[in-house]
Amino acid sequence: xxxxxxQLLQFLLVLLLAPGLTGLVRKTKARLTGRRGPGLLQPYxxxxxxxxxxxxxxENASWLFRFAPYLTFTAxxxxxxxxxxxxxxxxxxxxxxxxxxxxxxxLGRFAMALAGLDIGTAFGGIGSSREVMVAxxxxxxxxxxxxxxxxxxxxxxxxxxxxxxxTTNVGLRVSLGxxxxxxxxxxxxxNARVPVDNPATHLExxxxxxxxxxxxxxxxxxxxxxxxxxxxxxxxxxxxxxxAPWGMALGEPTAASAAIGIAVYIGKLILAGLxxxxxxxxxxxxxxxxxxxxxxxxxxxxxLAVVFLFVSKGL
Amino acid sequence: xGVAVARGRAGHLFIYPISFLASAAIALTAGASLLHPPIDAxxxxxxxxxxxxxxHFRIDALSAYFLVVVNILAAIVAIFAVGYxxxxxxxxxxxxxxxxxxxxxxxVLLSDDAFSFLVAWEFMSLSSWLLVxxxxxxxxxxxxxxxxxxxxxxxxxxxxxxxxFGVLAGVAGDYSFAAIRTAxxxxxxxxxxxxxxxxxxxxxxxxxxxxxxxxxxxxxxxxHVSALMSGAMTKxxxxxxxxxxxxxxxxxxxxxxxxxxxxxxxxxxxxxxLSAVMGALYALLESDLKxxxxxxxVENVGIVALGLGLALxxxxxxxxxxxxxxxxxxxxxxxxxxxxxxxxxCGAGAVIEATGERDIERLGGLIRRLPATxxxxxxxxxxxxxxxxxxxxxxxxxxxxxxLGGTQLSLWELKFAVVVAGAVLAxxxxxxxxxxxxxxxxxxxxxxxxxxxxxxxEGAPSMRVALCLFAALCFLLGAVPLLVxxxxxxxxxxxxxxxxxxxxxxxxxxxVPFSTGVSSYSxxxxxxxxxxxxxxxxxxxxHFAGRRLRRGPAWDCGFPDPRPETQYSASSxxxxxxxxxxxxxxxxxEHVDMAAPGEMAxxxxxxxxxxxxxxxxxxxxxxxxxxxxxxxxxLQFLTIRRYLSLMFxxxxxxxxxxxxxx
Numbered sequence: 001x002x003x004x005x006x007q008l009l010q011f012l013l014v015l016l017l018a019p020g021l022t023g024l025v026r027k028t029k030a031r032l033t034g035r036r037g038p039g040l041l042q043p044y045x046x047x048x049x050x051x052x053x054x055x056x057x058x059e060n061a062s063w064l065f066r067f068a069p070y071l072t073f074t075a076x077x078x079x080x081x082x083x084x085x086x087x088x089x090x091x092x093x094x095x096x097x098x099x100x101x102x103x104x105x106x107l108g109r110f111a112m113a114l115a116g117l118d119i120g121t122a123f124g125g126i127g128s129s130r131e132v133m134v135a136x137x138x139x140x141x142x143x144x145x146x147x148x149x150x151x152x153x154x155x156x157x158x159x160x161x162x163x164x165x166x167t168t169n170v171g172l173r174v175s176l177g178x179x180x181x182x183x184x185x186x187x188x189x190x191n192a193r194v195p196v197d198n199p200a201t202h203l204e205x206x207x208x209x210x211x212x213x214x215x216x217x218x219x220x221x222x223x224x225x226x227x228x229x230x231x232x233x234x235x236x237x238x239x240x241x242x243x244a245p246w247g248m249a250l251g252e253p254t255a256a257s258a259a260i261g262i263a264v265y266i267g268k269l270i271l272a273g274l275x276x277x278x279x280x281x282x283x284x285x286x287x288x289x290x291x292x293x294x295x296x297x298x299x300x301x302x303x304l305a306v307v308f309l310f311v312s313k314g315l
Numbered sequence: 316x317g318v319a320v321a322r323g324r325a326g327h328l329f330i331y332p333i334s335f336l337a338s339a340a341i342a343l344t345a346g347a348s349l350l351h352p353p354i355d356a357x358x359x360x361x362x363x364x365x366x367x368x369x370x371h372f373r374i375d376a377l378s379a380y381f382l383v384v385v386n387i388l389a390a391i392v393a394i395f396a397v398g399y400x401x402x403x404x405x406x407x408x409x410x411x412x413x414x415x416x417x418x419x420x421x422x423v424l425l426s427d428d429a430f431s432f433l434v435a436w437e438f439m440s441l442s443s444w445l446l447v448x449x450x451x452x453x454x455x456x457x458x459x460x461x462x463x464x465x466x467x468x469x470x471x472x473x474x475x476x477x478x479x480f481g482v483l484a485g486v487a488g489d490y491s492f493a494a495i496r497t498a499x500x501x502x503x504x505x506x507x508x509x510x511x512x513x514x515x516x517x518x519x520x521x522x523x524x525x526x527x528x529x530x531x532x533x534x535x536x537x538x539h540v541s542a543l544m545s546g547a548m549t550k551x552x553x554x555x556x557x558x559x560x561x562x563x564x565x566x567x568x569x570x571x572x573x574x575x576x577x578x579x580x581x582x583x584x585x586x587x588x589l590s591a592v593m594g595a596l597y598a599l600l601e602s603d604l605k606x607x608x609x610x611x612x613v614e615n616v617g618i619v620a621l622g623l624g625l626a627l628x629x630x631x632x633x634x635x636x637x638x639x640x641x642x643x644x645x646x647x648x649x650x651x652x653x654x655x656x657x658x659x660x661c662g663a664g665a666v667i668e669a670t671g672e673r674d675i676e677r678l679g680g681l682i683r684r685l686p687a688t689x690x691x692x693x694x695x696x697x698x699x700x701x702x703x704x705x706x707x708x709x710x711x712x713x714x715x716x717x718x719l720g721g722t723q724l725s726l727w728e729l730k731f732a733v734v735v736a737g738a739v740l741a742x743x744x745x746x747x748x749x750x751x752x753x754x755x756x757x758x759x760x761x762x763x764x765x766x767x768x769x770x771x772x773e774g775a776p777s778m779r780v781a782l783c784l785f786a787a788l789c790f791l792l793g794a795v796p797l798l799v800x801x802x803x804x805x806x807x808x809x810x811x812x813x814x815x816x817x818x819x820x821x822x823x824x825x826x827v828p829f830s831t832g833v834s835s836y837s838x839x840x841x842x843x844x845x846x847x848x849x850x851x852x853x854x855x856x857x858h859f860a861g862r863r864l865r866r867g868p869a870w871d872c873g874f875p876d877p878r879p880e881t882q883y884s885a886s887s888x889x890x891x892x893x894x895x896x897x898x899x900x901x902x903x904x905e906h907v908d909m910a911a912p913g914e915m916a917x918x919x920x921x922x923x924x925x926x927x928x929x930x931x932x933x934x935x936x937x938x939x940x941x942x943x944x945x946x947x948x949x950l951q952f953l954t955i956r957r958y959l960s961l962m963f964x965x966x967x968x969x970x971x972x973x974x975x976x977x
Contacts, residue, residue, distance in 0.1 A: 051860035058869035060762060062682045064693075070856075074849040078841075094825070095841050097834040099715050100703055104841075106748060107702045113752050117883065120679065120761030121871040125883020132752055133891035136745040143715075143741035147734060150719045156834045215870055219860045223852075292895040299738075306734050310727060 003091035006253065007081070010090055013262065014080040014237070018229040019043035021236065021273050028277035043229065047222050055218030058119045068115035069216065069223035075108035076227050080234040084241050086261030087249040088159050088166075097156040098146045102139060105190070105234070108227065109135055116212035127211030130288060134196065134208065137295035138186045144302025145179040145186070149242065151309055152176070162245035174312065178305035180243050185298035187235035189291070191228070194280040196291050199228075208288075236272040237265075244268065327400030330410045334417060335393035341421060342386035345379040349802045358427040358493070371427035371491050376805035377562065378424045380646060381554045383802060385424065385547040387788075388653045389417050391781050392546075395661045396539040398775025402668055408449040409537055416442040416543065420551050429480035429490040436476065436555075440469040440519075443548060446540045447532050461531035468518050468528040475515030476555070482508040483563060495563050505564050509579050512559040513586070520552035521613045522620060523590040524928045529613060530597070534605030534673075538664025541605060545612040545660060546653040553619055553649060556583075560627065561642075561810045577729065580627030583620050584732060588739040590617025595746035596896055599753065600924060602676050602885040604663045607754055608656065611699060614743055615652040619645045621736055622714050625721075628733070632724050636816035639807040640828055641717035643815045646803040647796060648710035654792070655698045655707055658785035662692035665778050666758070669771035675758035675885050677765040684771040689759045691782035696751035698789045701744045704842040706792040709826070711744055712836055713796075716828045749892060757885040764879050794838040797823055886922065893922075901925060 023040040030037025057065060079101055082093050096104060113131050116124035150156045152175065153164050170176070189196045192209035199209065213224045241248075247264030249257035286294065358373035374382070396413075403409055419442055422435035447462045482504050483495045500508075518525035533544045560579055594614030601607040622645030629638035663673075665688045672678055682689040698707040718740070721733030763769035773779065792799055800815060807815045817828055827835045869875045897903035901924045908919040953961075 051856065054861075054863040054865055056865045056867050059866050060680070060683070060869070061866070062760070064682060064760065070849050070853050074845055074852055077852075078844055078848055092840070092844065094831060094835040095837040095844065096703070097836060099712055099834075100708075100836050100841070103701060103703045103708055103712070106700075106745075107697075110697065110700060110702055110748060110752060114756055114760065117752075117756035118682075118760045119869050119871075120879065120882040121869050121875065122881055122883055123871060125888060128752070128756060129883065129888040130891055132749040132888075133895065136742070136749050136892060137895070139745035140738055140741040144738055147719065147737055151722050151734070154722070155832060156716075156719065157832060160832050214872065218863075219856050222860070223856070288891070289894060292891075303738065307731075310731065 003089075006087055006089075006258070007091050009258075010085065010087070011077070011081045013085065013265075014230060014233055015077065017266070017269060018080075018226070018233040019047060021233050021269050022229045024270065024273040025232075025277045025280075028274055029281055032277060032281040043225075047226055050217075050222035050225065051219050053218040055220050057217070057220070058215055060119065061215075062118055065115050065118040065215075066220065068111040068118075069220045069227070071111040072108040072115075073223045073227040073230070075104055075111070076230045076234060079104040079108070080230050080237065082158070083234065083237045084159050084162050084245070084248060085237050086265045087253045087258055088163050088245075088251065089253075090159070093159050094157070098149070098158060098161075099143065099156055101158070101238075102142055102146070105231070106135070106139065108231070112212055112224070112227070115216075119215045121215065123211045123214045127208055127214070130208040130291075131212060134189050134291060134295065137292060137299065138189045141182055141295060141298035141302050142186045144299065144306065145183045148175050148179045148302065148305040148309060151306065158241060162241050162248065163250055165242075166245040166248065166250060173309075175305040175309040176243065178301045178308065180239070182298040182301040182305065183239055183242070185294065185301075187239065189295055189298075191232050191235060193276065195283050195286045196294065198285050233269070236269060240265070240268045240272070327397060327403065327406060327410060330414060331393045331396045331400060334396075334414055335390050337414075338386040338390035338393060338417065342383050342390060345374065345382035345386065346802065348374060349376060349379045349383070349805050358491075368428065368430055368490055370431040371493075372422075372425045372431070373427035373492075374425065376809035377554070377557060380802055380806045381424050381550060381649075382421065384550050384650050384653050385417075385420050388546045388657045389420075389543060391784050392539050392542050392657055392661065394784070395542075395664070395778050395781035398777035399537075399539055399661075399664055399668065401775060403537065405449070409446060409540070412442050412445045412449070413540065416446060416540070420543075420547055423551050424554060427492050429484060429492070429495070432555075433473070433477055433480065437473055439548065439551065440473060443532075443536070443540070443544055444469065446536045446544075449540075450535065450537060457531075458535045461528075461535040464528045465532035468525070472515040472518040472525075475511045475518075477515075479508045479511035479515060479559065482511065483559075492558075492563060509560060509564060512556060513579070513582065516552045516555035516559075517586065517620075520549045520556070520616045520620070521590070521594075522586045522616060523593045523613060524932050526590065526594070526613045527926075527928055527933055530601075530606050530609040533609040533612065534603065538605070538660055538667060541609070542657045542660035542664075545609060546656040549612060549616050550649050550653055553616065553623070556620075556623065557810075560623075577628045577631035577726075580624045580629075580631060581729070581732060583624030583627060584736050585624075587617045587619070587621030587624055588736050588743075590614065591621060591743035592617075592739055592746065593900075595743050595750055596892075596900060597926075598750040599746060599889050599892055600897065600901065603673050604666065604675050604678070604754065604758060605660070605673055607675075607750065608659050608663060611659075611747065611750060612652075612656060614747060615648065615656070615699070618711065618714065618740065618743065619649050619652070621645075621740060622648060622717065625714075625717050625733065625736070628724070628729055629717075629720075630811065632726070632729065634720070634723055635811055635813055637717060637720040637723065639811050639813060639816045640713065640720065642807055642810065643800055643803050643817070644710055644713035644717055646806060647713060647799050648707075650799050651698070651706040651710050651789075651792060654785055654788050655695050658691060658695035658782060658789065659699070661778065661782055661785065662688055662695060665774055665782065666692075666771075668774045668778075670765070670767040672765060672767055675754060678758040678763075678768045679761045679765075679879065679882070680763035680768055681759040681771060684763075684768070685773050687773060687779045688782060691779075691786040692759065693755055694786040694789055696755045698793070700748035700751045702748070704790075704793045704838045704845065706789050706796065709793055709796040709836070709838060711740070713826075713828065714740060716834055719834075720829070746892070753885060753888045757883070757888060761882050762879045764882070790842075794842050795823055796826060796838060897924065900927070902927070 023043045027037045113128040116128035197208040216224050249261040358371040361370045363370050419435055419439035426432035426435055444466055484490050485500055521529035533541050591614050594610050598607045598610035622641050625641035626638045698705040701708045701711045718737040724730045804815045824839055825837050904923045906921040910916040910918050
């Protein structure tokens, strides 16, 4: 299988699987709370329905408001397509290492938060300002996790981290464990999941992400929804790639190893979706101003991971 | 002549184009001298200055690089000023001084002896002080206070630099840089010179806690001058730090550890990290557009200083390759920040000209009224938020790469300090994104928050040309950072005697600091991929989903309120982060005065913030100086007998000191 084909497959795979993952989480959560819930394919239907609808935007919306959904979606889609999922070597992977990947996610967030402020409504402002707070704490925590990996493995290039961890037995590292917990906390916050935000609510005093995109409708809303679905998939893929890279096609993939890689990857997504749904149903949402402490925990864990690394290396 | 021209009605049409031509010529010459190596010309000696010391001027790689930075910025700012200067109310207070200021900065970079360096430095300080005063109406205004604080800080900084060069020249008293380089001096003298330089140049650069004057003075000047002060003058100060710490005090060439070891580097990392985070937090709480930009200058100067500190630490630890990488990152960030801050201050100038407002709480909706200015400002804001594929991201990325190389350090204190510096830099970058999201989101988006903002119109075309030039350069350097790194390479050759450590994989397309297996970044491909994908997505959506669009009233959960005050304000936007960071760092106290139920009185929220740098550093010093002055006031009213006896005692004391020392 040649490089361009692999990259194209990766682009399509993340796009096609993202609504499925969201559907799985929703379905599982519904079952766990004793409801039947919509089918797994409901997010796909939702997106298609939204795309078909006419877009209604506020009278004073600027070009930025109309362009932001596309920019957010594109940045996150590109970021998701750079993470090795089923195959280790993708031709586009070298254009951005882990640090640049974090910044690319930041680009998507920047566009979305600006769009929240464009109309000049109170809800958009609330959402943007809280999103910015979450990001300002989550980003350093995420970079500390990256530092831990870089200090341990000497690289920030995703394929090389994945390849190294998949082939070498690094043993049970305390730092890696702490880094994993920190990254999971960051992922929960970045994806606006319980306990930081509730993706299913429109209760204005608690919401972050939904408040930002409140003014969107039609195809613009579809793009924003698709962007957050891709973002969830992105973080799951990232955690899988950094902490459980087993099963992906290493080196030059053949059709068979790529097929195995895809199957294993889908398995990882299903597992992550089930765990996320279980976690979300077993915990209550926290007050917005507790979120700072929650994320500070991630920051601290990231720092501890680095300290443990120094200690375990014997300085 | 400048005064005569400035008195005329069209002075700005004369001064600024000439200033543009001069700056462009200097930038091109300096750039060419960097690309074509015969750079180490002997210094030109002019028979001016002190009788026993002629003025030495020389261009080496380091000064050439900073000449390029300062003059590219000055050239584009001059284009901006052609249109912006049209509305200057008192042009005779700006026009004659502006060229002196630009020339002063150039002369600092060109000087090759301490005396002409200090004279040029004072020229730069005083001319910028006059420009800060230029818009002052009457005594007692904030401009006057700003100018006063600036003058005091500039004087302290100037004295510190004077003493630093005095220590460097030593008893031999030869003030040419060539002599200072080869002179031998003890560890204590070197340390004193370095600390004094950090005090003198650091205060001009705006490193926390010496930054207090900067957010007062930079915004008080006319906007194009603010752009130069923030974008160029802080770089000249960083040049002074580079000149002393990397060139004059390193001792004999080839000595790997350098003159003073790693501690100056650690100080720079600490001050840089502190400035980066505190600058961003200050900016987050500020709602004056120009003050906010000035605080962001503090942040970015901190990032450059952090890079320079890393370079010193790496060099002192014998890791020359990493040292060149950190140096390259710092130089690139200095270049990028000059362009971005030029863009943003000029953009702020355009906004002020169009609306007469500086407070973002009274702006809003400008993206519809000033489309070109807003688009350019957005690019600058995204650049300073370190977002790919713009230029501000590339230099921060390189700094992170240098930090990750810190594992190779042998001392564990340094290792840990470097990792903490990385976390601090990450926090500063995230906060900077919040700062500029808030500045652009509140200032340019939403509905107009004042009548002036509602009727704003674009200004002179030259202003927009300058803004677009800045924005285009930011995209270009984000896509192809090697354009600047190629210019920084001779600096690395000059200071570390080896080329900038970028592996052979680095081409115009790729940036590879170590090897492809470690990390890589490609601004061009990222930009192309983003643009291409966005194009495909938009086409696909429009093809399959149609492009029907209807405009209606805003939804806002069913309760839209037409009054612009119901929008989120700048201070409410900052509230979550103010609660997280401000309670301890700024002693933020919020007093809510809620009306009783049923009462129609308005509720009030009072937010009190304190600046700990003022509380703990400046006020105690000012208090001590005041107290001392009133005590010493007694000396003014003594009899002649007592004066004579005092003088005699002083003389005797000095003689005793000399006798003991000899």
